[in-house]
Amino acid sequence: PFGLFLxxxxxFLISIFYLICALGLMGNGTVLWYLCFVIKKNPITTYVxxxxxxxxxxxxxxxxxxxxxxxxxxxxxxxxxxxxxxLAYSISQYLLTAISIEKCLSVIFPIWYRCHxxxxxxxxxCVLLWIMPFLFLGLLVFINExxxxxxxxxxxxxxxxxxxxxxxxxxxxIRVFCSLHRRERGRFYIVLLITLFVFLLFxxxxxxxxxxxSFGYLNYMYMVISLMGACINSSVNPLIYFLIxxxxxxxxxxxLKLIFQRVFSDNVGCRESGQSA
Numbered sequence: 001p002f003g004l005f006l007x008x009x010x011x012f013l014i015s016i017f018y019l020i021c022a023l024g025l026m027g028n029g030t031v032l033w034y035l036c037f038v039i040k041k042n043p044i045t046t047y048v049x050x051x052x053x054x055x056x057x058x059x060x061x062x063x064x065x066x067x068x069x070x071x072x073x074x075x076x077x078x079x080x081x082x083x084x085x086x087l088a089y090s091i092s093q094y095l096l097t098a099i100s101i102e103k104c105l106s107v108i109f110p111i112w113y114r115c116h117x118x119x120x121x122x123x124x125x126c127v128l129l130w131i132m133p134f135l136f137l138g139l140l141v142f143i144n145e146x147x148x149x150x151x152x153x154x155x156x157x158x159x160x161x162x163x164x165x166x167x168x169x170x171x172x173x174i175r176v177f178c179s180l181h182r183r184e185r186g187r188f189y190i191v192l193l194i195t196l197f198v199f200l201l202f203x204x205x206x207x208x209x210x211x212x213x214s215f216g217y218l219n220y221m222y223m224v225i226s227l228m229g230a231c232i233n234s235s236v237n238p239l240i241y242f243l244i245x246x247x248x249x250x251x252x253x254x255x256l257k258l259i260f261q262r263v264f265s266d267n268v269g270c271r272e273s274g275q276s277a
Contacts, residue, residue, distance in 0.1 A: 013224070013228070014066070014070075016228075017062075017227075017228060017231055018066075020228075020232060020235050021059045021062060021063050021231055024055070024056075024059050024231070024235025024236070024238075025056060025059050025060070025235075027235065027237070027238030028052040028053075028055050028056040028059070028234075028235075028237070028238055029056065030238060030256065031048065031049075031052040031237075031238050031241065031260075032049065032052050034256060034257060034260050035048060035049040035052070035260070035264075036049065038257050038260075039257065039261055039264065042264065042265075043102075043121070043122040044188055044264045044265075045264050046122035046123055046126060047095060047098065047102075047122055047125075047126065048099075048264060050091075050095055050126040050129075050130070051095045051096065051237070052237070052238070054088050054089075054091040054095060055088075055233075055234035055235070055237065056234075057084070057087075057088035057091075058085065058088045058089050058092055058230065058234040059231065059234050059235065061081055061082075061084050061085035061088055062085065062227065062230065062231055062234075064081045065078065065081055065082065065085060066227075068081070086153075086210075087134065087136075089206065089230065090133045090136075090153065090157055091130055091133055092234065093157055093199075093203065093207075094129040094132070094133075094161065095126065095129055096165065096195065096196070096199055097160075097161045097164050097165055097168075098125050098126075098129060099192060100165055100168030100169070100172070100192060100196055101164060101168060102121075102122075102125075103168070103172065103188075103189065103192055104167075104168045104171045104172065107171060107172070107175045108171065133153075154207065154210035154214050155211060155214075157207055157210075158204075158208065158210075158211060161207075162200075162204060162207065165196055165199060165200060168196060169193065169196040169197065169200065172189055172193045172196065173193060175189055176189050176190055176193055186265075187244050187245060187262060187263050188263055188264060188265070190244050191240055191241060191244045191245075191263055194240050194244070195237055195240060198232075198233055198236055198237075198240070199233055201229075202229035202230065202232045202233040202236075203229065203233040205225065205226040205229050206226045206227070206230045206233075208226070209222060209223055209226040241259070241260060241263050242256075242259060244263060245259035245260060245262045245263035246259050
């Protein structure tokens with residue numbers, strides 16, 4: 001009976017996993033479409049566009065990994081997909097860290113941020129963050145030391161990114177809920193704060209899992225929970241954009257274009273700088 005229950009539970013979790021991945025791909029695909037072809041670009045949309053692309057890659061890799069595992073495929077293809085998953089996850093983590101740091105700078109030093117920030121900074125940072133993990137992968141292939149390089153990258157991701165995200169979350173929490181100008185706090189600050197909380201809750205366990213694997217410790221149940229958390233973390237952002245961007249429930253239906261424009265507008269930062277000046 002227990003084995004039958006475990007089998008049904010596994011099937012249920014797999015079904016939920018695939019459902020979340022499918023919805024996440026649809027949501028991130030919608031965000032990619034609107035930010036690429038519909039909405040006017042600004043520094044915020046540049047980051048969010050790349051984050052949606054990285055999250056989509058994470059979900060695709062997760063789907064492929066679980067499918068190959070169910071088919072009991074153990075050839076080199078699953079190793080390649082695992083590396084791609086690790087790259088996409090790292091890029092997503094780096095992008096979220098970069099967004100949070102930049103918005104914290106805009107809060108702490110608004111005048112300096114507006115006066116000295118290069119217009120193309122978001123694009124440059126995104127390009128560098130996409131290139132950096134591939135350089136790590138090239139190093140991994142070149143020296144053929146999977147254990148050492150993977151261990152180093154996992155430790156760097158966790159030790160560097162997680163504290164920065166925690167500090168940024170604290171700053172943005174103060175900015176959102178303790179500001180005197182509550183009406184002008186900006187929807188994107190709320191979106192980013194929720195996204196950071198979601199990452200700390202659902203994304204961080206995967207980094208810990210990578211570190212445990214690098215040191216030779218693997219717990220199957222924790223691995224399942226971590227992968228499910230990574231799936232949720234990469235799927236939920238479009239829903240956050242939609243819920244925070246729309247107006248009150250009783251009002252008429254709004255287009256996704258209007259909702260995304262309201263969320264990703266950079267006008268709040270302009271007003272803040274003018275008021276500080």
